[in-house]
Amino acid sequence: GAVVSQHPSWVICKSGTSVKIECRSLDFQATTMFWYRQFPKQSLMLMATSNEGSKATYEQGVEKDKFLINHASLTLSTLTVTSAHPEDSSFYICSARDRGFSLAGYTFGSGTRLTVV
C-alpha cells in the first residue's frame, strides 16, 4: 500500500533556529501534499496545500514566511519552520494524495513532534 515517510519523528531546537521536516511518498507519486498541525488533544488543522512545482496555498492565519513549504518533486515535500519559537511547538503531520487518486484517500506520515526550547 501507499506509504508516506516523514522525518524526523521528533526534534528539539533552540528558539530562533530553523527546522526542516521532510515528507516522502515511497511508492507513489504525490501531486498534492498537505501539511497539518495538531496541538495536544486537539484535531488536525490544515496549514497548507502544496502541489508539485508550484507555490503552496496557505490557510487563513498561517504565516507563509514562517512556514516555508517546498514541493520540488512528485515524491518530496518539505516544511521549514523558520525562526522557531516555543509557541511553534506542536505535532506536524503531512499527508499525500496519489497522482492517480484511486479514492484510497490520503496517506499520512507518522508525524513530527517539534519542541522549541
Add this chain to the structure above:
Amino acid sequence: AQSVTQLGSHVSVSEGALVLLRCNYSSSVPPYLFWYVQYPNQGLQLLLKYTSAATLVKGINGFEAEFKKSETSFHLTKPSAHMSDAAEYFCAVSDPDGNEKLTFGTGTRLTIIP
C-alpha cells in the same frame, strides 16, 4: 463549506461491548467521508471511507460505518471492543468537486475498560 461534528470527545466502553462513535456532516454536495484512527505520537491510519458507492462501508479491524443521507450521519461502529481499539478517532469530510482537502472533526478518544 463542509464540516463534520463528532459528538462526544471521550467514549468509554467495556471490552467486548459495542463501540459507537458518532459523526455528522454538513456539506453542500454529496461528500466523501472518512474515519481515521490515531495512536499516540503517530500519524493517521485510514479505517474506512465512503465515496458514494455502498452506504454500508466495512473497514479494517472489524469497524464499519453507514452513510445515512437523511440523517447526515456517518457513525462508526464495531460489534465487540478490543483493548487495542483504545485510540483517538477522527471523522473527516472531503468535497469531491472542490480542492479535495480534508476537514477533520474534533476527534473522539476511545477508552476500553477491561
